[in-house]
Amino acid sequence: MSEYAGQDQGGASVGLVAPKSYTFAEPPDPLHLESGASLGPITLAYETCGTLDADKSNAILILHALSGDAHVAGYHRQEETKPGWWEYMVGPGKGIDTNRYFVICSNILGSCMGTTGPGSINPQTNRPYGLDFPVVTIGDMVEAQRALIDHLGIARLLAVIGGSIGGMQVLEWAVRFPERVRAAIPLATTMRHSALAIAFNEIARQAIMADPNWREGHYHGNTIPATGLAVARMIGHVTYLSDQAMRRKFGRRLQDKEDFSFDFDAEFQVESYLRHQGSKFVERFDANSFLYITKAADYFDLEHRGGSASAVETFRRAQAKFLVVSFTSDWLYPTYQSREIVRALKKNGLDVSFCEIAADCGHDAFLIPNARLTSLISSFLDRVTHETGH
């Protein structure tokens, strides 16, 4: 999620959407997590746009990335100026056309945007969980989403779509609940978090945990670990960009200066930009949620999912039609990692489309208005709708 989030390309908006929530896994029936721990009750924040048709066959579940939320498109209030994070893609007549499809987006388990996470109240103590919150996985996030989809009475999703960590959830849906997914669209993602990606996540976590205000995760009611979280965000943010994009966007330009100041204030535009990104993030995101969600990404490995010997074996259960998309300048989840997904799917004889989109803006490309991506998604959804006889 970046400064591009919510950027609109014009076109109609879904307009006002209402934040909703669904609570489940109430004791004595908690959700059993992959770690062996249990968690409950769980509240999922979610939003919907469009209309679910009579046979409930037009539902698309959108899965967000690290710092996203349920607010995928439209506005919560009339006077609001910033729409949901994928406004350019989701709306009437857009790539994911809300005149045709019923769009659902829920905030992921472990986050801090309305869904249960480490900042939520632990019913055992009546205080925020902090680090007592159990470590959750991409699989656990998807289990929770499945409970919501059950609650909405939807037997089979037309599609699951998401980028980055959202793309991991797409892949997990396709193998965990194969009979409930007609189409899967993983964007700018991987089936196996690489050492490089783990390294950046770990350094960001170290930055948070090094902040004395973090207090082993129990900072609630005290000063938050703002400087640590800001550094963590800056690290993440650079990995979402690219050398080319940064040269174009910032180059070596100075911020409000003619010449070097020879001190340690921010003087290059890229420095001011990063500091700004860091401090903006701290206002809206919880440091512990950052730890939990990055850890879930690091654990993600479809090659060895549930004792599987290979990704080919893991995808054996999948039934969906796939559209896999990568971006040329994404060095966090480079194209070769998408090709690995495609190979494993094809070896199972699945219906797979793959496209590497030329884009110089790095990993964030899936969030930036892109006519090619819009038309790919739109025509793929169209094909799937027709081929499955809707």
Added chain:
Amino acid sequence: MSEYAGQDQGGASVGLVAPKSYTFAEPPDPLHLESGASLGPITLAYETCGTLDADKSNAILILHALSGDAHVAGYHRQEETKPGWWEYMVGPGKGIDTNRYFVICSNILGSCMGTTGPGSINPQTNRPYGLDFPVVTIGDMVEAQRALIDHLGIARLLAVIGGSIGGMQVLEWAVRFPERVRAAIPLATTMRHSALAIAFNEIARQAIMADPNWREGHYHGNTIPATGLAVARMIGHVTYLSDQAMRRKFGRRLQDKEDFSFDFDAEFQVESYLRHQGSKFVERFDANSFLYITKAADYFDLEHRGGSASAVETFRRAQAKFLVVSFTSDWLYPTYQSREIVRALKKNGLDVSFCEIAADCGHDAFLIPNARLTSLISSFLDRVTHETGH
């Protein structure tokens, strides 16, 4: 500088070398810095290997990178097991053959390995400078090295050689003192620090300055900002590696574990490795020096050096023969940045050799034993020696 530093490929060592130092710029004649500030006295730590010939024409100045030091090869004490940082390249019969050449290496201005830097005593206050140390540039580092070369009575260097920030110093030498450099070998470097490189440096600096023990740079006599410096080092360290190298070296292997521990301890090998690199670095390096040296790198821009309109104009003064080397997997200073140097040199009709070496170990490649690099440097030095009639 990485864990590869000092790795030996066998072959003879220069054996015992003595740490030396040279003090100059004593008041009332301080060094005038590019910032407009002055600094003095200045002590440079340096070491030499080999023998300076009678006409003083076989001297090679080696310029180290961010965290390096004057100890380029050999051992300080008989019982020492870890040789200097470029042991594989420098020694009798090696790429830089100390049977033929007189090798000099000095610790850069602003560092903490014996040369004057922010941790040195400020003669005005009799306390460590801390942030009262003036910001220095690559040009200032080279000015200080020139004073040492004068002191050694060497009118003209056979070669200046260095990688990364050392490579920036090589380029600076070639344009600042053109008549004093016969050959210049910049490795894995750039003539203009990119927005991406500045971004990583800035985040690392933010990590240090976020550490409350940093105390605005005046931590001397108190606890050092160890956690901030460790995070800074980890950030730097990842940028010196590559996706491929990290996959090969760590993959997703766990450290001393069979399965996930579902907590925030280091469990992937890459996590343990980074934590280890961070804590090892803290024992030997000064946090403020990290700030100053990265800032010098960020300021480096030959395209606009001294009011120059282009790199072609900057290099107009250069006279040296050049060997420019880049490495395929170096994403911090990618090959296109070396090609920019080569183009600017060629437009000035200079004698330039360029080689992109296939290596999957990232920016650190220049520090890792590499037969191709060794033979390139060795034959280039041989040619320069003969062509200039030595």
